[in-house]
Structure formats: structure tokens, C-alpha cells
Amino acid sequence: MIRVDIGEQFPIIVSLIDEQTGQNASGQTVYYDIRDTDDNPLSPTLAGTLTESSVEPGIYRTTVISGISDPGIYIIYATCSGFTTNTEELIVNPENIYEVTKQTQNYNVSVEDVVRTGGPTASQIARNVPDGKTDYIVTLVKADDAVDWANPVASGIIYAWYKSTSDNVPYKMGSEF
Numbered sequence: 216m217i218r219v220d221i222g223e224q225f226p227i228i229v230s231l232i233d234e235q236t237g238q239n240a241s242g243q244t245v246y247y248d249i250r251d252t253d254d255n256p257l258s259p260t261l262a263g264t265l266t267e268s269s270v271e272p273g274i275y276r277t278t279v280i281s282g283i284s285d286p287g288i289y290i291i292y293a294t295c296s297g298f299t300t301n302t303e304e305l306i307v308n309p310e311n312i313y314e315v316t317k318q319t320q321n322y323n324v325s326v327e328d329v330v331r332t333g334g335p336t337a338s339q340i341a342r343n344v345p346d347g348k349t350d351y352i353v354t355l356v357k358a359d360d361a362v363d364w365a366n367p368v369a370s371g372i373i374y375a376w377y378k379s380t381s382d383n384v385p386y387k388m389g390s391e392f
Contacts (some may be wrong), residue, residue, distance in 0.1 A: 216304045217291070220311040222282040229265060229275045229293040229301055239273020245295045247277065249305065252288050265293065283307045325355040325364045338391050342378040349385060351375060 219225045220356065227247050233240040256262070261283070265275035266390040275293075288308035293301040331339055331350040344350050351374045355367040377387035 216306060218306045218308065219282070220308045220313075221284055221286060224280050225277055225305075226255055226276060226278050227265065227293070227303070227379065231275060231295055231298055234299075240295075240298065241267065241272035242352050243267075243275075243295050243298070245275040245293055247294045248294070248364050249279070249283070249327070250290050252290060254290070257283070257289075266294070272302045307346065319356060320359070323348055323359055323361075325353075326368075327353045327355075329353060338374070341392065342374060343380050343382070344375060345377060345380045348377070348383065350363070351391075354387070 217227075222231060223352055229245055229247075231240040231243055231245060232238070242371065244361060245265040245267075247258070247263060247265055250256055259332075265277050268274040273302060283305075286307045289305040289307065291303040291305050295301070301315075328349050329351050331346055331348060333346045334345075336347075339350060352373050354371050354373070355364040356369040357364045358368050373388045374391045376387045376389060380384050
């Protein structure tokens with residue numbers, strides 16, 4: 216199995232074994248074709264010829280440069296006349312895990328404590344929010360290259376729940392209702 220991110224380059228490597236001798240088969244033409252799980256060709260087609268390694272005869276390789284723009288599961292076929300067809304599963308992730316990890320570094324996260332001021336709303340009454348205490352917390356995540364949190368890539372609100380309006384500290388944090 217090969218796992219990549221959307222649009223990421225990835226290698227395809229095949230060792231071609233001659234079943235008669237058990238040795239790597241050199242000097243062959245090996246083709247690859249990437250298809251969806253229903254065996255339909257991709258659009259644009261991702262297919263071509265693998266190049267034999269200059270280091271180890273019988274090892275054929277290429278790097279798929281264009282990548283795949285849709286997440287999902289794909290099948291890589293490697294074929295050569297007179298040899299058994301090889302297949303490999305290709306999984307394309309919907310997000311680049313490296314970029315997601317960079318975004319959640321502490322310098323990319325903003326957490327704001329929003330305090331109740333003024334008359335209580337229906338939500339604040341239901342949650343027993345005392346005046347001057349935490350009503351909810353807003354969390355913003357900015358892109359690693361953003362200078363501020365004006366356009367966050369993710370955000371969320373978590374609400375404070377109190378047992379009574381005389382409490383100083385919430386007993387739980389959760390959804391509004």
C-alpha cells in the first residue's frame with residue numbers, strides 16, 4: 216500500500232522476477248496504469264513506462280509527478296508481457312497531515328475566554344453562568360503562514376456549565392445545550 220496526500224508526488228517501484236530462474240529480469244518494458252477501484256482510468260490518465268534502475272537490474276521505477284487531486288483509494292497496475300501483473304493499493308489522503316500538524320503548533324492557536332457581562336441570555340440561564348465568569352471559550356487555528364487569526368482555518372466554541380450562579384468555576388465545558 217502506498218499512502219500519499221492530494222497532489223503529492225510518489226514513486227512506483229516494481230521488481231520483475233523471472234519465474235524460470237528466480238532472478239530479476241532485466242531489459243524489459245514495464246508499464247504502469249493507475250485506476251479507480253471500479254477499474255476505470257483516471258482523467259487525466261495516469262499511465263506510462265517504468266524505467267529500469269541503473270543501480271540494480273530488474274528493478275523498474277518512476278515518480279508520478281502530477282499526483283492525484285481527489286482523495287480516495289486507487290489501484291496501480293504494473294504490467295510486462297510474459298510476466299504476472301503486479302497491483303498495489305494507493306490511498307490518497309484528503310488533507311496533508313504535515314500541514315495540519317504545522318497549523319496546530321501552539322503559536323498557531325488562539326484561545327479566548329469570553330466572560331458573561333450584562334443580563335443573562337436563555338443559554339446563560341440554562342447553564343447557570345454567573346455574571347463576570349466564563350461564558351464560553353473561543354478557539355481559533357490559523358494557517359502556519361498567516362500573520363494573524365483574521366481568517367482561521369478552523370474555529371470552535373465550547374460553553375461553560377455551572378451547577379449554580381454562585382459557583383466560581385464551571386463543572387463542565389461542552390455544547391451550548
